[in-house]
Amino acid sequence: MPEQESRERRIARAAERCATALFDGQRPDGTWPNPRPPAAVGTAAAVLALCLADRGRSAGLIGDGARWLIRHRNADGGWGLLTGSPSDPMATSLAVAALHLAEPGRAAAEVADGLALLESWGGVRGLSDAKAWRQTGLVLSLAGLYDPAEVPRLPAEALLLPAGVRRRALSYYASGFSALSLLQLRRRPWSAVLRPVSARVAAIARDIVERSEEDEGGVGSHGSDPMLTGLICAALQVAGECPRLVRAAVGYLRSVVQPDGSWQLIHGPEVRRDDVIGAAVAGESLARAGHAADARLLRTAEWVLSRRQDRPFPVFGCPPGGWTWTGGAGWPSVYDSVPVLKFLAATGAHDTAVRAGAAWLRRRQDSRGSWSTFVRDTREANDGPCPFTTAQAVDVLVLAGASAADRAVRRALRWLTRVQRPDGSHPSTWNRGGVPATAAVLSTLTRLGLGGRPVAARARGWLLAAQLPDGSWGAGPGAEPGTAEETARATRALAECGGAVERAAAERGLDWLLAAQRPDGRWDAARVCVFTPDHGPYPDGLITQGLALGALTASQRAFRDAALSTGRA
Template sequence: MAFERLQAAYQTARDELLQERNAAGHWIGELSTSALSTATAVSAMSVVLQQTDNRDAYDQQQLQSLVDRGIQWLATHQNADGGYGDTTLSYSNVATTMLVVAALHLAQVTSDHSELLTRANAYIDAQGRVQALRARYGKDKTFAVPILTNCAIAGLADWRDVAPLPFEAACLPQSWYRFVRLPVVSYAIPALVGIGQARYFHRKPRNPLMRAIRAAAVKRSLRVLERMQPASGGYLEAVPLTSFVAMGLASTGRADHPVVRNGIRFIVDSTRPDGSWPIDTNLATWNTTLALNALATAGEDIAALTPSPLPWLLSCQHTERHPFTGADPGGFGWSDLSGAVPDADDTPGAILALKHWSRAPSCTSPDRESSTRAVQAAQTWLEDLQNGDGGWPTFCRGWTEQPFDRSGADLTAHALRAFVLYTEETPPSAPLAKQLAKALQYLASQQRADGSWVPLWFGNQDDPNEENAIYGTAKVLVAWQA
């Protein structure tokens, strides 16, 4: 009876999973709606509305309508303690709450929401305002500086409290970025430029040499920003990052710049029916590889799925050098959208899915050949990304200054699983065998005294340090078992 119940439960879960596919046969999913994203989107559009009357560049009536709807959504999603969390299910935090307050000021609706603001400001005061924000992010300025810039643009912070960002560094060759100890993570170069320039124009350096250097770097770093912007207009397909860049440039009188126009287009396109915005557009590649790997591991013939998701998955592989990170071809990002960037979590997931596909009973010879070519390119890409400590970072090799750029136990474990499955049919070369041994040493060095591993990604808000040791440990154990 127990087995029959388990079998029935499996069948129900399997059927529901398959029903979630779209017409093309893959899984798109939906990310949670977000007060953080909604607040930054409202701020960006409000700044643009204040800074331009160019009716050829913007539909001002549309932007104002979206601002109004975003404000209404924020007004109905305040937490009981007066603060706001990153999502509707998240606990309040000082960063998101400060962004919401700034959005209401920039939208010029403070008199309509005085009670909301009183409660939100009481929460921010209780947390410690700017000091709490800096304590939350430490020396990593990726988030703290854009948030304070948003507040300064709204007139809620002094520009002296906003740390200058060396946007001139963006003018260097991409391969040099990791050597100059930037105060932001590798995937935040757009913020380095957009927010860095906002700080420069609103409060220029007193040092004449630095002022001259940054003045000379304005146009050139803007060209870097343009090259990095994807066709969708959204950096990393992320509303917050894109909004910060757009409001930063718009606040300095450049609301009509192509980067701002394209960023606002992305924000408009990303609006949800209820007037809110998600953190990112989707994680379609991640969702699809997770689903395929789960089905294959359970014994399902994934190559028999109709419509087949294989052509779509193969199309997600990057075949050219990526303009955002300078990554070589071969990797996979989290989505098929233009703003996605190849990374060391989605690439192993894709390798595993493609290997499972090629072993499925219904896999045809042409599909097996296509999968094998894609896997080989992805394996090469992943091999080249390994850090000197033996672990794998998310996007870029050798960036060790900020926590989210360092190697992660979860990423390393995922990469190992992909390599193990690959080497079951193709014995590893001597260099690869050395890399795998070094990766195992890295994982051993990261195990905590209580036996756990903490992942770089995916936290737990109920943990005192917002860490998710269960997820991290599970990822490593699965890899070790493989």
């Protein structure tokens, strides 16, 4: 059909333009620059820490950071996670505390406005989330703006739990919780009867913070996150604890400040910021678009392989063999490891590494059949079982040779069926809306030959209903406008289903993607990645290009396979 041929030619040209743009932006070693956006929380926490622990040497950085915060506050007088994010209590309390210490006179009006906004929410005591109440109160107390005796006590005794139970309870909050516990113990000493227990709690807290930093390479960062690092540094400085860690954190914060005076959402300790997950998503799409043997992409694969963690991470109870998001030593994550393994599988030259990664994933599977991000069997909202991560992990097991009969796969599919929402969608911890996880689950079931199951039918129905009138997808049904990322995910999943209705929807999605491609071969990145649930969506340009390219080539391949199977080729 002429229309079909025209669309195929347009897809091929669009895919080639995207591939050219990706390769043109690649560094000689196979990596890509992919900076995270500036973050008000990271900037405020860094300024707060430097005010308390390094004011003399870092006076210039403190002043630049304070001015950045003033320029980027919201119209309501508060701050959100990122520029443009709605104001929230934690970001606002961090910024208020930082400005009060950094510019006690010049920023008095901004501090007063921020405190007034907190009061309009009911004040620190009015926060419904006890964790937010504690963190906000402790942050303000660091700057002398709140009485620490009024802050609800952290349950620091949780540190006395057996290591496995403690890991599941605290998850990746372990180091921050430990630092704040040390601060609380210094400011609100326990009674004489409990003092021996408090000494034991303090010893465990020190060990967790020290081990976490050492296992991250001993470079001063915690989670490659300026916000967490700044908060830990400030708490330890005021508590008079772990002076080496305070000095190391100051060094990290000084090394990753941006030219405009801000700190990014996430930044590894290296001056040059590398990004494993973005490189993996783009690399897989390039490999499946016909560039698997390209020397430039082979360099990416070698770099990714060199970033594999060769040491355990005891704070998370994690064995060696996974990847972090920044490419350095740090927090091994299932969420970041699965796209790396899918990329290595797509090259066709790293089967041994893929099998080893699949074995690592099997060890990380939750007892309920799902996969979490950092800690097995945790129920922490930012880490616990995630349908998107679980579907992606199943894909890796299949790429390594598993079938639908595999026990780990069967357990994962039972869990995915059990947690599907009544409307047919699945949520994702690290992506907004229902499209990413719903599309991932549908794609996984289709690849396993299980597209006829009710769970797949419900997922298809939800995706079809969520398509917007212009052919795109956004956060969910009725959401406007559509984005390249969500449209790419839904288009690919529906194209691979093979049905006529699904194909028609996928073709409309492809047409939208083709029209949305910029002259330089790229797509605009939208705020669809999520740093914490319901807060701080941010864009990721490299992932955007990888998803769009993957949708173009996978859909084209699916349509050709369908035509061959019906004898219409």
